[in-house]
Amino acid sequence: MWPVIVSGLAVGASYATTALAYNLMFSTSKVLSVTTGQIVMLGAVAGAWLMNSLGWPALLALPGAILVGAAFGALTEWVAVRRVLKRSDEHLWILSTLALATMTQQAVALVWGTEPRPFPRLLPQSFEAGIADQKFWLPIGVMIAAVAALEGFYRRTMWGKLFQATSEDPFAAEARGVDTGRVRMLSYVLAGALGGLSGFAAGELTFAYFALGLSMTLNGFIAIAVGGLGSSVGAVAGGLALGLLGAFATYLFGGAFQQTIAVGALMVVLLIRPEGLFGARGMRAV
Amino acid sequence: MRSPLGLAAALSFVLATAAEADDVVRIGWLSSLTGPLSSAAIAENQGVRYAVDEINKSGGILGHPVELLTRDTAGDPVKAVNMAQQLVFSDNVKFVIGPVNSGESLATVPALSKAGVLNIVIGSLEQLTDPAKYPLAFRTINTNTQWISTANRYAIDTLKRSKVAIIGDTSGYGASSAKTAEALLKQMGVTPVYSVLIDANKTDLSDELNKAKAAGADVVMPWTAATGLCARILNTRGDMGWNVPIVGHPAVMALPIKALLNKSEYWKNVYASGYVSTTFQDGKLPERTQALVDVIKPALGGKIDFTFWWVALGYDSMKVIAYGAEQAKSLDPDKIKTVLEHTSNYPGVYGAYSWTPEQHNGFPDSGMRMNAADTFQDGSYQPAPY
Secondary structure (H helix, E strand, O other): OHHHHHHHHHHHHHHHHHHHHHHHHHHHHOOOOOOHHHHHHHHHHHHHHHHHHOOOOHHHHHHHHHHHHHHHHHHHHHHHHHHHHHHOOOOOHHHHHHHHHHHHHHHHHHHHOOOOEOOOOOOOOOOOOHHHOHHHHHHHHHHHHHHHHHHHHHHHOHHHHHHHHHHHOHHHHHHOOOOHHHHHHHHHHHHHHHHHHHHHHOHHHHOEOOOHHHHHHHHHHHHHHHHOOOOHHHHHHHHHHHHHHHHHHHHHHOHHHHHHHHHHHHHHHHHHOOOOOOOOOOOOOO | OOOHHHHHHHHHHHHHHHHHHHOOEEEEEEEOOOOOOHHHHHHHHHHHHHHHHHHHHOOOEOOEOEEEEEEEOOOOHHHHHHHHHHHHHOOOOOEEEOOOOHHHHHHHHHHHHHOOOEEEEOOOOHHHOOOOOOOOEEEOOOOHHHHHHHHHHHHHHHOOOOOEEEEEEOOHHHHHHHHHHHHHHHHOOOOOOEEEEEOOOOOOOHHHHHHHHHOOOOEEEEEOOOHHHHHHHHHHHHHHOOOOOEEEOHHHHOHHHHHHOOOHHHHOOEEEEEEHHHEOEOOEOOHHHHHHHHHHOHHHOOOOOOOHHHHHHHHHHHHHHHHHHHHHOOOOHHHHHHHHOOEEEEEOOOOEEEEOOOOOEOOOHHHEEEEEHHHOEOOEEOEOOO
16 A cells, blocks of 8 residues: 555655646746646756766756756746737737647657656665655655745745735736836746756656656646645645545556546535635635 | 641640659658657658668659658647548548558548548558458558467467466557457456556556556566556566566567666566567578668668567558559559459568458468567567577
């Protein structure tokens, strides 16, 4: 039973970190970027490329993967979000971020190839370590560190407070002199860095595979929908619940039911609590 | 003096005859050169293109040069069927090779057959050929049943195993193959002790392999074409220290697996259905395979890092069209159909093909051979121990 729990937690931790990246971008732009999962994929692919092809040590490849993620976050804001938000109040960002995500996946497939490629062992450890294997604990560790860092950032730094102000009311924040455009760009860069780190940490588990992004985009989205949009605790709870549910569904009923049960659970949660488990209930003046 | 009308008629006759002589034979090639299933297509494309070059250098088909119209379907059945229709109705092709994947072929085979196009099928699912429903569809690749039966016989009769664990993936192909494998084993009097379908992207397989071990499995048979899943099966077995033989789909011996293994020795005791044509015997490949390797290898930079039977299959699929047309002395698909239906042991590189009016699957059982996965060399393998 322990292998089921640990592997479910590890996969769930990757979903949770992806959900945190979603939240970061959403907080300043009210955009749920479809590129989020692709950032995670780029972190894994960039890490594998830097270590396997260029021979970089893991300690150097890690900041490299984070930088690639951060750069892609900035690109998302610049290409697919900023211009669309400026010109339209409609949800056209769904199309623009979907287009960028699709182009990114295709480009990686063409350059990197369509077969999964190996991700190197990051720490010296026997492959017979069982549930103590680093491939499970690295994503879980990164998730815990990310939540702690984000909470510290929001509560203790000026930039964190600017994020919250922009999230609460961008017009009021602008009226008080906050450059909301810069805040939004920074949030995408941070989300990109977090996604890159997440992909790097989960690389041993997922391999460096071009199609990873789509699965992360979907499952990260389910995680925040279940946990509650905007809540870090919700992202973690949603991600871990989804990972465990998928692992137990496979264990008890077989892989054919994994996605059905996971998405079915999402439907049930949304029917009972449309705002998610930890989301704030929306108020509308009438 | 001849009338202007007569001159015009004579001129148009001469021009028409000249145009006919110069007319090219357009052959459509539906190939998933990009997308998640591109490895096989890229290799097959090498064979198809080389065969076209060879045919054109020797004067074309019935004196007509071949023009290859390659369409990248990206592994998408919707794109595949749209491109097939474009090839038929816009480009006026009479011959189509492909698509590469069975899922795409399920969509294109009926459409091409209805349009009167001769279709060389290179997907392995059984239902892609049916002389009554698709009279112009001829298969060059082996069927899925041939892969599965070959592996089953090896596991049961040669390795003397009887407690089988079947692992499929949740794709249509994986689920259908696992079901077929189970049914064929039952025909041999063996009921699998464990059978499971797994999401191809599942990251940890220790539950499944522990359950297989607890069920008493003495052989694991994977039926999936997903490289990542195959590698994880091998890694999990190795990490568990469970040296049970793995016998199954050719994907378990594809070269990309090697790089994904935690340890290179995890590729030992792994056997897959392969071919006589790409199996070394006493250190040598069959003559026709070696000849093709010799001409294609330099063009690939002196190294073949993909399974060579894909190249041979692409090469043969093009050559079969040329053979049919030359024998029929016509480019009419119906006449070529008649020739192919009376073809016995046409000597290709990948295999010796025979088709009949009742049987449009051309690859013979005798062309199948089990291979040892860890012996990959220039796209071919050593035979599995018998």
